[in-house]
Amino acid sequence: MTDTAQTGTQAEGPGQQDRETDPKALLLIGMLVASAFVMILNETILSVALRQLSQELGVATTTAQWVTSGFLLTMAVVIPTTGFLLERFTPRQVFLASLTAFSTGTLVSALAPGFPVLLAGRVVQACGTAVMIPLLMTSVMRLIPEHRRGSMMGTIGIVIAVAPALGPSIGGAILSGLGWRWMFWLVLPLAIAALLIGARWLKLGSETRNVPLDVLSVILSALGFGGLLYGLSSIGEGGGHGPPPWLPIIVGLAVLSAFVWRQLRLQRRDRALLDLRPFESRNFVVSLTLTGLLFMCLLGVASILLPLYLQTVLDASAFESGLAVLPGGLALGLLGRPVGSLYDRVGPRPLVIPGTVAMAAGLWLFTTLGPGSAIETVVIYHVIMMIGLALMMTPLMTQALGSLSEQLSSHGSAILATLQQVAGALGTAVFVTVAAVASTTGSAGPDADGLRVAFMVAGTIGLIAMATSLLLSKHKSSSAAAAGHGH
Numbered sequence: 001m002t003d004t005a006q007t008g009t010q011a012e013g014p015g016q017q018d019r020e021t022d023p024k025a026l027l028l029i030g031m032l033v034a035s036a037f038v039m040i041l042n043e044t045i046l047s048v049a050l051r052q053l054s055q056e057l058g059v060a061t062t063t064a065q066w067v068t069s070g071f072l073l074t075m076a077v078v079i080p081t082t083g084f085l086l087e088r089f090t091p092r093q094v095f096l097a098s099l100t101a102f103s104t105g106t107l108v109s110a111l112a113p114g115f116p117v118l119l120a121g122r123v124v125q126a127c128g129t130a131v132m133i134p135l136l137m138t139s140v141m142r143l144i145p146e147h148r149r150g151s152m153m154g155t156i157g158i159v160i161a162v163a164p165a166l167g168p169s170i171g172g173a174i175l176s177g178l179g180w181r182w183m184f185w186l187v188l189p190l191a192i193a194a195l196l197i198g199a200r201w202l203k204l205g206s207e208t209r210n211v212p213l214d215v216l217s218v219i220l221s222a223l224g225f226g227g228l229l230y231g232l233s234s235i236g237e238g239g240g241h242g243p244p245p246w247l248p249i250i251v252g253l254a255v256l257s258a259f260v261w262r263q264l265r266l267q268r269r270d271r272a273l274l275d276l277r278p279f280e281s282r283n284f285v286v287s288l289t290l291t292g293l294l295f296m297c298l299l300g301v302a303s304i305l306l307p308l309y310l311q312t313v314l315d316a317s318a319f320e321s322g323l324a325v326l327p328g329g330l331a332l333g334l335l336g337r338p339v340g341s342l343y344d345r346v347g348p349r350p351l352v353i354p355g356t357v358a359m360a361a362g363l364w365l366f367t368t369l370g371p372g373s374a375i376e377t378v379v380i381y382h383v384i385m386m387i388g389l390a391l392m393m394t395p396l397m398t399q400a401l402g403s404l405s406e407q408l409s410s411h412g413s414a415i416l417a418t419l420q421q422v423a424g425a426l427g428t429a430v431f432v433t434v435a436a437v438a439s440t441t442g443s444a445g446p447d448a449d450g451l452r453v454a455f456m457v458a459g460t461i462g463l464i465a466m467a468t469s470l471l472l473s474k475h476k477s478s479s480a481a482a483a484g485h486g487h
Contacts, residue, residue, distance in 0.1 A: 025143040025144065027201070028139065028143065028201070028202060029136075029139060029140060029143060029144070029152065029155070031194065031197060031198060031201065031202065032095070032132070032135065032136045032139055033136065033155055033156065033159055034194060035095075035098075035099060035132060035191075035194040035198070036132045036133060036136050036156075036159045036163075037159045037163050038187060038190045038191060038194065039102055039125075039128065039129040039132050039191075040129065040132075040133075040159060040160065040163035040164060041163040041164075041166065041167050041170065041187075042071070042106075042125060042129065042167075042183075042187060043068075043071055043072065043075075043129070043163070043164050043167060044068065044163075044164045044167030044168055044171070044303070045167040045168070045170060045171040045174075045183050046067050046068055046122075046171060046180070046183060049171060049175055049180045049183065050064045050065055050067075050068075051064075052175065052179075052180055053067065053115075053118075053180060056180070057114055057115045057118070058115075059115045063115065064115070066119055067118060067119060067122050069233050070119055070122055070123055070126070071122050071123070071125065071126045071129075072126075072229065072233065072421060072424075072425065073126075073226060073229050073230060073233070074122075074123045074126035074127060074130065075126050075129060075130045075421055076225045076226065076228075076229045076418065076421040076422065076425075077130075077221070077222045077225055077226045078126070078127050078130035078131065079130045079131075079133075079134065079414055079417045079418045079421065080221045080225060080273065080274045080414055080418050081218060081221065081273060081274075081414075082130065082131050082134040082135070082410070082413075082414045082417070083134070083273070083274050083275060083410045083411035083413075083414035083415075084211060084213065084272075084273045084274070085131060086134060086135065086138055086410035086414075087209050087211055087410055088209065088210070088211050088213075091135060091138075091139060091202065092198075092202045094131055094135050095132075095135060095198050095202055096195065096198060096199060096202075097128075097131070098128045098129075098131040098132050098135065099128060099191060099194055099195040099198060100128070100195060101124055101125070101127045101128030102124075102125050102128030102129060102132075102191050103128075103188065103191040103192055103195055104124055104128075105121045105122065105123070105124030105125030105126070105127070105128060106121070106125055106184050106187055106188045106191055107121075107184075107188060108120060108121030108124060109121030109122060109125065109184045110181050110184035110185050110188065121184075130417075133156075133160065133413070133417045134410060134413040134414045134416075134417050136156055136159070137153075137156060137397070137401060137409075137413035137416070137417075138409050138410045138413050140152050140153060140156065141401055141402070141406065141409045141413075142406065142409075146402070147344055148344060149340075149344070149398050149402060150339075150340040150341060150342070150343030150344035150394060150395065150398045150476075151337050151340035151341040151343075151344060152340065153340055153343075153394050153397050153398040153401075154336035154337040154338070154339055154340025154341070154343075154394040155336060155337060155340070156394075156397070157332075157336040157339075157340070157390075157393045157394040157397065158332075158333045158336040158337070160393075160420070161298065161329075161332045161333065161336075161389070161390075161393060162329055162330075162332060162333035162336075164299075164303065166326075166329060168307075168322045169322040169323070169326055169329075171183060172319050172322050174186065176319070209270075211270070211271060212271060213273070214262070214266060214271060214272075214273050216262065217259065217262055217263065217266065217272070217273035217274070218273060220255055220256075220258055220259040220262060221259055221273065221274065223251075223252070223255045224252050224253075224255035224256035224258075224259045225252070225256070225418065225421075225422070226252070227248040227249070227251045227252025227255060228248070228249060228252030228253060228256065228422065228425075229252075229421065229422065229425050230248045230252075231245045231246065231247070231248035231249030231250075231252060232245070232249065232422075232425040232426055232428070232429040233425050233428070233429065234248070235429040235432065235433050245429075259274075260276065263275070263276050264276060272411075274411060274414060274415065275408060275411040276411075276415075277408055277411075278403075278404050278408050278411060278412040278415055281403045281404060282473075283399055283400070283402075283403035283472075283473050284400050284403045284404060284412060286468065286471045286472055286473075287348075287396045287397075287399045287400035287403075287472070288400055288415065288416065288419060289468055290352065290356070290392065290396050290465055290468055290469060290472075291393075291396045291397065291400065291416065291419060291420065291423075292419050292420075292422075292423040293423070293461055293462075293464060293465040293468065294359070294389055294392050294393060294396070294423075294465070295419070295420045295423035295424050295427065296423045296424070296426060296427030296430075296458075296461055297359060297363065297385070297389070297427060297458055297461060297462065297465075298389055298424070298427075299423075299424030299425075299427055299428060300424065300426075300427025300428045300430065300431045300432075300458065301363065301366070301385070301427070301431065301455070301458050302325060302328065302329075302382065302385070302386070303424075303428075304427075304428050304431060304432060305366075305431050305432075305435065305451060305454055305455065305458070306321075306324075306325055306366075306378070306382060307321045307322075307325065308432075308435070308446060308451065309366075309369065309378070309448075309451050310324055310375070310378065312446065312447070312451075313369075313370075313371055313447070313448045313451065314371070314373070314375065314378075316375065320375070324375055324378055324379055324382070325382060327379055327382070327383055328379070328382035328383045328385065328386035329386065331383050331386045331387055331390065332386045332387075332389055332390045332393075335387065335390035335391070336390065336393075336394060339351060339390055339391055339393075339394050339395065340394040340395075340398070343394060343395040343398055343399075343476070344476075347395075347473075347474065347475055347476045348395040348396070348398075348399045348472050348473065348476065349469075349472050349473075349474055351391045351392070351395045352391065352392050352395050352396060352469050352472055353466075353469045353470070353472075354388075354391055355387075355388045355389065355390070355391030355392035355395075355469075356388065356392060356462065356465040356466040356468075356469045357388070357466060358384055358385070358387050358388030358391065359385055359388030359389055359392065359462050359465060360388070360459060360462030360463055360465065360466055361384060361385075361388070361462075362381055362382065362384040362385025362386070362388060362462075363385060363455060363458045363459040363461070363462040364455075364456075364459040364462070365381040365384065365385075366381055366385075366455040366458070366459075367452050367455045367456050367459060369381075369448075369451075369452070369455075370448050370452075371448050392465075392469075397416065398476075399472070399473070399476065400412065400416055401413060401416070402476065427458075427461075430457065431454045431457065431458060432446075432454075434450070434453055434454040434457050435450040435451050435453065435454035436450060437450070438450040438452075438453035438454065
């Protein structure tokens with residue numbers, strides 16, 4: 001296996017300084033970032049339209065929510081295969097396939113005559129979206145010199161975190177003036193424009209390897225991650241008519257064990273669908289663990305518990321609760337690049353340790369909220385938590401991927417992106433279940449007491465993150481050292 005001619009993996013030298021401002025590299029990444037933003041926005045944009053969808057298409061709300069759950073589930077099934085795809089095909093081929101699938105899914109969804117076609121369109125959209133994030137991360141590790149990677153990963157952090165945060169706000173705005181189909185019609189020209197620009201400009205040099213596709217691994221991955229996420233999200237949705245949630249979770253975990261065993265055997269011959277050698281790097285494992293805790297709190301608390309509290313306890317409308325979480329989402333976005341630049345200068349610990357303290361502080365402050373709290377107080381606590389997440393997110397992603405050789409970086413980014421989906425679903429399931437079980441009134445939704453207990457559980461996760469952050473390396477991970485792990 002060679003690691004030759006790979007931009008960004010040599011030790012820093014004068015040549016790298018020249019490439020520091022390579023406008024073509026920046027243009028390529030800018031295009032990937034814009035495409036990814038549009039695609040990830042779609043993940044959550046429909047969450048505010050569920051009531052309207054269930055009325056117009058004549059399905060129950062529990063069925064309508066599959067336009068969001070089905071999207072996330074497809075992402076979890078497809079993302080583990082992206083390490084293989086990025087090794088087997090060129091970035092250009094992956095990008096064009098990704099945007100073609102996304103554009104096709106968007107068109108199908110916009111024209112959908114009924115719910116089954118809409119759901120099929122969302123699944124096709126999700127297949128395109130799933131590939132884009134690992135492609136974006138891997139391209140940054142290839143194109144950007146080591147001393148500039150933090151600030152560039154900060155831009156990706158904006159995309160991954162802010163797009164889902166803005167989704168409900170943008171969805172609400174479109175819905176108040178236009179119908180739900182416009183959520184697709186407005187996105188379609190953007191997706192097609194990105195596809196045409198990419199077809200014209202995206203030429204990223206890359207070695208591909210003729211890795212054979214292990215079909216059994218794909219099936220095990222789909223059943224394992226699919227079962228786990230289906231079980232977790234059905235807890236988060238309060239069960240439903242399907243099998244009891246613990247059944248798909250247990251089956252999913254059992255199948256995932258078989259998946260891991262098979263990957264360990266295949267990677268000896270460099271044929272793994274998802275190479276697990278990144279787990280040999282301590283930097284990668286610590287950063288990955290903290291990223292998982294971060295996404296549990298980001299998706300479980302900021303996207304689910306807070307809107308629930310605002311709507312059920314404070315009686316805010318969907319639009320008001322969308323506005324209340326906007327300042328925190330913007331704080332997370334605006335801090336992405338400055339935090340990334342700081343990481344390039346000072347490394348991970350001076351940013352991540354205070355970040356976990358701010359995250360834990362915000363989570364514990366939520367436990368003081370009650371029926372009489374002012375919305376302004378909620379906004380302030382939320383901003384404190386999001387500043388903490390902003391200090392953590394970019395350094396952790398850069399530290400994790402920077403600790404891997406180029407050969408493993410596509411697999412590392414696939415592991416990281418898969419974990420974000422699973423951690424988000426796990427956080428949602430745990431917090432929603434705790435809130436429901438701890439509620440003292442018999443009302444349909446969780447009450448103030450139940451939500452307080454759920455916030456306490458989230459606060460405990462914040463304390464675990466604080467303790468884990470002390471294990472982070474004092475130094476930035478360097479790909480020169482990583483090349484030794486490259487095999």
